[in-house]
Amino acid sequence: xxxxAVTPTPLAxxxxxxxxxxxxxEKFITLAALFALxxxxxxxAKNFFTVRNVLTMALQTSTITLMGIGxxxxxxxxxxxxSIGSVVALTGTCAVLVANTxxxxxxxxxxxxxxxxxxxxxxxxxxxxxxxxxxIATLGTMMIFRGLVLTITNAxxxxxxxxxxxxxNDNLFKVLHHNSDGSTSVVFPGISSIVLIMIVLALLFAxxxxxxxxxxxxxxxxxxxxxSRLSGIHVSxxxxxxxxxxxxxxxxxxxxxxxxxxxxxxNGGIGxxxxxxxxxxxxxxxxxxxxxxxxxxxxxSFIIGxxxxxxxxxxxxYFAQQIVIGSVLxxxxxxxxxxxxxxxxxxxR
Amino acid sequence: MTEVLLEARxxxxxxxxxxxxxxxxxxxxxxxxxxxxxxxxxxxxxxxxILAGVQSPDSGSLFYKGTKVxxxxxxxxxxxxxxxIFQELNLVPHLSIAQNIFIGKEPRxxxxxxxxxxxxxxxxxxxxxxxxxxxxxxxxxxxxxxxQQMVEIAKALSHDSDVVIMDEPTSALTESEITELFDVIHxxxxxxxxxxxxxxxxxxxRHIVDRISIFRDGQFISTDDYQAITxxxxxxxxxxxxxxxKFPHRKNVPTSEKLMEVTGLxxxxxxxxxxxxxxxxxxxxxxxxxxxxxxxxARAIFGxxxxxxxxxxxxxxxxxxxxxxxxxxxxxxxxxxxxKNEGLAVRMEIGENISLxxxxxxxxxxxxxxxxxxxxxxxxxxxxxxxRTPSLTQKVNNLSGGxxxxxxLAKWLFCEAKILIxxxxxxxxxxxxxxxIYELIEKLAIAGVGIIMISSELPEIMGMTDRVLVLHEGExxxxxxxxxxxxxxxxxFAAGVERAQNNSLSKENP
Numbered sequence: 001x002x003x004x005a006v007t008p009t010p011l012a013x014x015x016x017x018x019x020x021x022x023x024x025x026e027k028f029i030t031l032a033a034l035f036a037l038x039x040x041x042x043x044x045a046k047n048f049f050t051v052r053n054v055l056t057m058a059l060q061t062s063t064i065t066l067m068g069i070g071x072x073x074x075x076x077x078x079x080x081x082x083s084i085g086s087v088v089a090l091t092g093t094c095a096v097l098v099a100n101t102x103x104x105x106x107x108x109x110x111x112x113x114x115x116x117x118x119x120x121x122x123x124x125x126x127x128x129x130x131x132x133x134x135x136i137a138t139l140g141t142m143m144i145f146r147g148l149v150l151t152i153t154n155a156x157x158x159x160x161x162x163x164x165x166x167x168x169n170d171n172l173f174k175v176l177h178h179n180s181d182g183s184t185s186v187v188f189p190g191i192s193s194i195v196l197i198m199i200v201l202a203l204l205f206a207x208x209x210x211x212x213x214x215x216x217x218x219x220x221x222x223x224x225x226x227x228s229r230l231s232g233i234h235v236s237x238x239x240x241x242x243x244x245x246x247x248x249x250x251x252x253x254x255x256x257x258x259x260x261x262x263x264x265x266x267n268g269g270i271g272x273x274x275x276x277x278x279x280x281x282x283x284x285x286x287x288x289x290x291x292x293x294x295x296x297x298x299x300x301s302f303i304i305g306x307x308x309x310x311x312x313x314x315x316x317x318y319f320a321q322q323i324v325i326g327s328v329l330x331x332x333x334x335x336x337x338x339x340x341x342x343x344x345x346x347x348x349r
Numbered sequence: 350m351t352e353v354l355l356e357a358r359x360x361x362x363x364x365x366x367x368x369x370x371x372x373x374x375x376x377x378x379x380x381x382x383x384x385x386x387x388x389x390x391x392x393x394x395x396x397x398x399i400l401a402g403v404q405s406p407d408s409g410s411l412f413y414k415g416t417k418v419x420x421x422x423x424x425x426x427x428x429x430x431x432x433x434i435f436q437e438l439n440l441v442p443h444l445s446i447a448q449n450i451f452i453g454k455e456p457r458x459x460x461x462x463x464x465x466x467x468x469x470x471x472x473x474x475x476x477x478x479x480x481x482x483x484x485x486x487x488x489x490x491x492x493x494x495x496x497q498q499m500v501e502i503a504k505a506l507s508h509d510s511d512v513v514i515m516d517e518p519t520s521a522l523t524e525s526e527i528t529e530l531f532d533v534i535h536x537x538x539x540x541x542x543x544x545x546x547x548x549x550x551x552x553x554x555r556h557i558v559d560r561i562s563i564f565r566d567g568q569f570i571s572t573d574d575y576q577a578i579t580x581x582x583x584x585x586x587x588x589x590x591x592x593x594x595k596f597p598h599r600k601n602v603p604t605s606e607k608l609m610e611v612t613g614l615x616x617x618x619x620x621x622x623x624x625x626x627x628x629x630x631x632x633x634x635x636x637x638x639x640x641x642x643x644x645x646x647a648r649a650i651f652g653x654x655x656x657x658x659x660x661x662x663x664x665x666x667x668x669x670x671x672x673x674x675x676x677x678x679x680x681x682x683x684x685x686x687x688x689k690n691e692g693l694a695v696r697m698e699i700g701e702n703i704s705l706x707x708x709x710x711x712x713x714x715x716x717x718x719x720x721x722x723x724x725x726x727x728x729x730x731x732x733x734x735x736x737r738t739p740s741l742t743q744k745v746n747n748l749s750g751g752x753x754x755x756x757x758l759a760k761w762l763f764c765e766a767k768i769l770i771x772x773x774x775x776x777x778x779x780x781x782x783x784x785x786i787y788e789l790i791e792k793l794a795i796a797g798v799g800i801i802m803i804s805s806e807l808p809e810i811m812g813m814t815d816r817v818l819v820l821h822e823g824e825x826x827x828x829x830x831x832x833x834x835x836x837x838x839x840x841x842f843a844a845g846v847e848r849a850q851n852n853s854l855s856k857e858n859p
Binding site for chain 2: 211213216217219223224226227228229232233234246291
């Protein structure tokens, strides 16, 4: 049917449209919501908008952000990864145990991250080779990985060598001022390397998703898996890559948390996967697949992070925070649903 | 016989940008089968939906059994005795036949629970009226498509319908199933039910139809007794011009150079040893009835489904087909009839769809996509194929069927495919866009591409192909030179009535 409403426009005009703002409406809405929260808390909570507090918030949010980015990749293909919370515990514990055998801490950390990627690879194989529904496959591995780490450690946490803690406890770009009386005062407390790692990885994975073949195929598979296969895309391979990304990032989080605590945490990371999924969904990722961005997930995770910190500073307890964050999740998706509701009776002649 | 059951007068209906029905009138008599004919976009479906209360007209009135009615929902129309059976069946797969028939109106016991016994008994009576002897407790998902259709009809009968509207009921049925369906339609008619029958298969009309109404571009054209009108007149009125304009004047000259040779292709229970060749610059048609294995053959060559034995040689090289990737590497492309589910990533942009099968061509080092190169390519094809779109970044699900088909085609052209397999290339595409697709296909053939075109529409086969393969139940029954054959001959091979000896090699050489 040739729809008269769709008229061909001169190409010059078409090209012009390309370069118009790339920021989509939904991302704008979530970004606006984030700023609104920042403003509200700055006004209502004392000490909220201080350099120190903002940096602390960034630090606390970074772990959700990293895991959210990983799970975003998987969700875009139409999958899900519930195992990443367990992966956090497993990788951190592995790294600490390896470091305690005398292996240099940096190498132990790399091994930990590698274990994370390996966990993701396992998930990928279950989903592509055994054709298990991702929810079931990763629900299973969530239990398996958790069971593994508890078995290995007998549920005891172990402390790590001192230098294991440097990565996550050192601040960069710290600015000190030497006072005339010989003492020093802190001008800028420095940015935690956790935040810097988060920024670097967020940029890297945004690049992968937007600019590389793997990223493009990720969207294509989520948009239409069969059409992708019939276009010659190696669907299984791309899916496995995505689970590896997800496991890798969970591994990074595991290492960072272990380093921050300078101990292994066999019981750590419980429920993190749900926060990560929430961050991704608030950021505009669709569980139906095909839709989502790294930028959106970063915003989504910061909405959760800012809410958490802001509410704490206003004296709201953890339980009340859960209610608020849960409501935000529902509202975010409801708004999206209302906006995308197909107009009734489209006239399918 | 002349009592009018249902009448529509001066119906108008517009959708944003389109006048779907323009002052249309129509009437249905008691005990007749009345065919609604017209091309896609002629307004048949809209009229049908208005008659069944699914949509309301902008203006005009409906009369049912002599009184003016105004249905606002399908349920109201159904209660009044007008049932509609859509092309896509509306059954719940996991429920039983009886549960489906009585869904929403289950008989109750005095305790308020569902009276299973009464429901099954009533369902059995209904099925008996359709000569169907089958347990009403079987889940619908375990039934064949034709039996499912019968269940839909039984559901319609359960409302004591006086009017039954059927939208392309035979499109998914085999020959013998169609015969069964026609028997049922006959018995309904004899019982005084008025049946509105929508079909694209003109050849089947003679078995069942009493009167014919023809629509074109939202306008009512004519109503005639079937006996009083010839097939040529029907087609001319549907198309609105002489058939000679329907296909481009063919200028492609098939060479004798073999692009592809398929030998003994076998798929257990589906394809039984199919051999043929395709030449450079040729348009090779594949004809056959539903279930003959045409799409299966195409998918097997393309590697979309595994084969049991047989070989495909492209340009003298044996093709190891394990997946579409292998076929694509050899320059073979497949354009599915189901564009939305198998051809397009509908939530992605035009350019992203075009580059999907050959992303490396728009990539710089390290597999980094160059948006610039991609835009350049999509601009080129939007221009070349005249894809009508408001912008290059349009998501493809906002395009019309014809333009979507062009985007799929652009994907394969950008991939530099040398062999294109079109599966029903014009299904669901309006007349003007059809012609554009035909022209493109012909242009490709002139450029030396080998084209395989699967089609259910024999005029399309006759008008567009150089040779035609005829399949019947997974076997190749004939390879014919199009200009030396006719629709009747193709049909008789397709129905398995006739079988060419040795694939009629004598006929094969032009």
